[in-house]
Amino acid sequence: MAQDVTGGDLIRMEHINKFFGRVQALDDVNFRVGRREIVGLLGDNGAGKSTLIKVLSGALRVTSGDIFVRGKRVEMRSTTDAIAEGIETIYQDSALVTQLSIARNLFLGREPIKGLRFFNRLDSARMDEVAGDLLRRVGIGKSIPASTPISSLSGGERQAVAIARAMYFDSDLIILDEPTNNLGVAETQGVLRFVRNARDSGHSCIFIAHNIHHVFQVVDRIVVMRRGKIVADDIDPKATSVAEVENVITGDLAGPTH
Template sequence: MPDLIRMENIIKNYGPVQALSGVDLSVGEKEIVGLLGDNGAGKSTLIKVLSGAVPISSGKIFVRGQEVTIKSTTDAIGHGIETIYQDSALVTQLSIARNLFLGREPYKGPAFLGRLDEEMMNAVASDLLRKVGISKNIPPTTPIGALSGGERQAVAIARAMHFDSDLIILDEPTNNLGVAETQGVLNFIRGARESGHSCIFIAHNIHHVFQVVDRIIVMRRGRVVADDIRPGNSTVEQVERVITGMDEHVPV
């Protein structure tokens, strides 16, 4: 069976600066992959390429063995790739429920009549908020602008949970989250495999990564320097040494 996602020899240049230098990366079906590296390692650039936020300079991307062209976020979503950035854009004036369904709103009767199914959106929103660990009774009609930073991030996580994507990319999803919200996100990642999803999990907190992933990939200076670290066979300290360049080898 081919990998769900395979990226080959990905190069991204910003003028004379090469942000990605021939990166190869793969994610299997129902696999949870941790993507680690110091600031400037190239993680965010690689994810932006895969999510269609920035174009590649050269290289190939395959989805289930078929080469695809990803030039926009719409292309990525069409190929089953959903990305949650640390600063996921939400419309502050709209409610939690409206943000969850933004661009994919359900209607009662013909769509041209414009009758949103607000009852369904509110019910789904309430259920999803509980799943991502928001224990407070926040009405789904609450405007995003009234939420804390952690609560807004949880709403972005909830949006990806509802729309079944093959690959969900989470870029620093636990930043600014409380303990309960963080556990909700980690539980979501753990459950993604069972529900048929694959995930790429980017985080600075290596302990969070070790709790949920099958495999760890480490980037440094625009290159992949390790791609098959197994949490069960290595330690946080060993991975930290690879990230910083103090060590090149970790038990796999």
């Protein structure tokens, strides 16, 4: 069994550097996520948030530095590596196939097979049953058949399907990249509720949003990035004002830490 060098954290990224040619997008970043913790990752455009998340999710290869998952050092060479480590990323566009049904999207690439695998027959009944249960769990109250194509769902319902997929496959860490962009008030509240439910179900989350008020509603801790560096990594939203955090983001002051 690997020695837990992370002190019990689910995720720890140490001395992460990422260069694009001569441009340094990440500069000696240390970042951690605890078990069953929701971390808000904030910063202006170009601060390095997306690059950091892409490194963690395997979409980008790190230039130097170490990534630990559950105390074990891992190589994130692709998104497949991240998924195998229990890391699922939900992007603003939900990364769903709009022409396919809710059920097919929930199992995309991991569909249950009925009978001999050689014949490759999808277990549609099982998929529909699981999809119906998941939609209820993530708070879609109205009855939507699992055969409904994604293209006919609202933005909030699509986000619900994406989150449900991550929850079903027992992801330890769910990364939400701007999940409330372009959503109405009711749909936004639904997404925020899903984040809270994820924690209650034993998952950790990284929540990225430009709307700082949304972040304050759901996160346990706030991390702020500026110009490729982490400038504050332990802001308690219960003991800090929105204005104070905005000042940290813009660089008007060093920032509160608790």
